[in-house]
Amino acid sequence: MKAETSGGDAPVGMLRSGFELHQPPVAALQSFMTPLTDMFYVVHLGVADMSAKPWSLEIGGLVERPATLTWAALRELPALRIVAAHECAGSPLFPDKPVRRVGNVEWEGVSLAAVLAIAGVLPQARYVWSRGADSGTFNGVHHPYYQKDLPIEKAFGAETLIATRINGEPLSPERGGPARLIVPGFYGTNSTKWLTRLELREERSPGHFTTTLYNDRIESGGRTHLKPVWAIAPHSLIVSHQDAVPVAVGVQKIEGWAWAGGGIAQVEVSVDGGLHWRIAQLERRVDFSWQRFCLEANLPPGEHGLLCRATANDGAVQPASGARNEWFSIRIEVQAAPNRTEDASK
Ligand SMILES: Nc1nc2c(c(=O)[nH]1)N[C@H]1C(S)=C(S)[C@@H](COP(=O)(O)O)O[C@H]1N2
Numbered sequence: 545m546k547a548e549t550s551g552g553d554a555p556v557g558m559l560r561s562g563f564e565l566h567q568p569p570v571a572a573l574q575s576f577m578t579p580l581t582d583m584f585y586v587v588h589l590g591v592a593d594m595s596a597k598p599w600s601l602e603i604g605g606l607v608e609r610p611a612t613l614t615w616a617a618l619r620e621l622p623a624l625r626i627v628a629a630h631e632c633a634g635s636p637l638f639p640d641k642p643v644r645r646v647g648n649v650e651w652e653g654v655s656l657a658a659v660l661a662i663a664g665v666l667p668q669a670r671y672v673w674s675r676g677a678d679s680g681t682f683n684g685v686h687h688p689y690y691q692k693d694l695p696i697e698k699a700f701g702a703e704t705l706i707a708t709r710i711n712g713e714p715l716s717p718e719r720g721g722p723a724r725l726i727v728p729g730f731y732g733t734n735s736t737k738w739l740t741r742l743e744l745r746e747e748r749s750p751g752h753f754t755t756t757l758y759n760d761r762i763e764s765g766g767r768t769h770l771k772p773v774w775a776i777a778p779h780s781l782i783v784s785h786q787d788a789v790p791v792a793v794g795v796q797k798i799e800g801w802a803w804a805g806g807g808i809a810q811v812e813v814s815v816d817g818g819l820h821w822r823i824a825q826l827e828r829r830v831d832f833s834w835q836r837f838c839l840e841a842n843l844p845p846g847e848h849g850l851l852c853r854a855t856a857n858d859g860a861v862q863p864a865s866g867a868r869n870e871w872f873s874i875r876i877e878v879q880a881a882p883n884r885t886e887d888a889s890k
């Protein structure tokens with residue numbers, strides 16, 4: 545099928561080559577909506593230069609009529625806005641290491657299902673492969689393009705979109721502009737930037753980013769199976785207090801964020817290093833957002849180990865260790881009240 549491999553295969557140039565990461569500290573994540581300056585970004589191969597020719601998107605594979613969507617045609621589709629927690633799964637070379645790379649933003653674009661409907665998806669299609677225009681080397685392997693795949697059910701989900709704006713701003717080159725895939729509820733790696741081609745397939749993509757990288761090894765009953773890094777596992781962070789930063793004695797309002805692909809049912813907080821846990825107040829989810837939790841505790845002067853752990857609506861619990869979403873843990877020093885008699889004598 546010639547139509548499937550034309551156009552999108554022509555390599556676009558790169559503005560910059562190589563891995564890049566911008567990541568503000570967890571302490572910066574104070575507001576429900578994360579401002580763009582505090583929003584992490586990551587690119588593996590470099591930043592694609594999309595300026596040389598007008599943007600277009602090919603849709604091919606198991607479709608009734610292979611199609612090319614122009615920018616003008618994309619803009620004619622109904623606008624979709626969604627607030628979603630956006631989390632990087634961390635380095636695909638060290639998948640167990642927590643990096644706490646997350647934010648909560650509003651994406652604007654058009655429904656992926658509406659775009660797929662233009663080409664008409666054939667019943668045997670089970671996966672949507674997405675291709676980014678970036679090319680280069682990662683993990684010693686040369687990639688002619690970035691490629692991911694999504695189960696067809698998620699691709700048709702009302703939340704999944706082709707985004708052109710973040711927090712009301714057009715997508716910058718680093719963010720994958722002018723248009724990228726956004727898969728709320730799935731790890732960031734699935735949200736292909738500089739989107740140029742969609743392909744409907746019966747099988748998973750054979751690419752390095754879908755077979756070798758971004759597959760968790762799950763051991764059960766003496767056997768190992770690979771689980772694609774798709775849905776976000778429950779995760780939570782404390783943002784009201786920072787590790788090793790002293791606080792004044794009194795009631796501590798311990799607050800933070802919790803999120804998971806299917807939403808959070810409960811967050812527990814420990815103020816004694818994990819010996820005892822109390823259920824925190826939890827705000828409701830907006831779209832696919834993260835959820836604020838809060839627990840008040842009157843802590844005596846001294847050192848205290850603060851931890852939080854989230855349980856997802858599907859029952860999955862944030863694990864203590866050995867995972868990208870392992871418990872978040874800090875130590876704070878509660879300082880005694882200043883001595884009043886001494887103050888008065890001054
Ligand atoms: N084309 C392309 N898309 C990509 C990537 C990439 O390197 N190339 N990185 C992925 C990863 S691992 C993440 S976490 C998100 C990050 O999106 P952001 O930089 O806008 O936060 O983009 C994803 N999409």
Ligand SMILES: [Mo]
Pocket residue numbers: 586631632633634732733
């Ligand atoms: Mo990522």
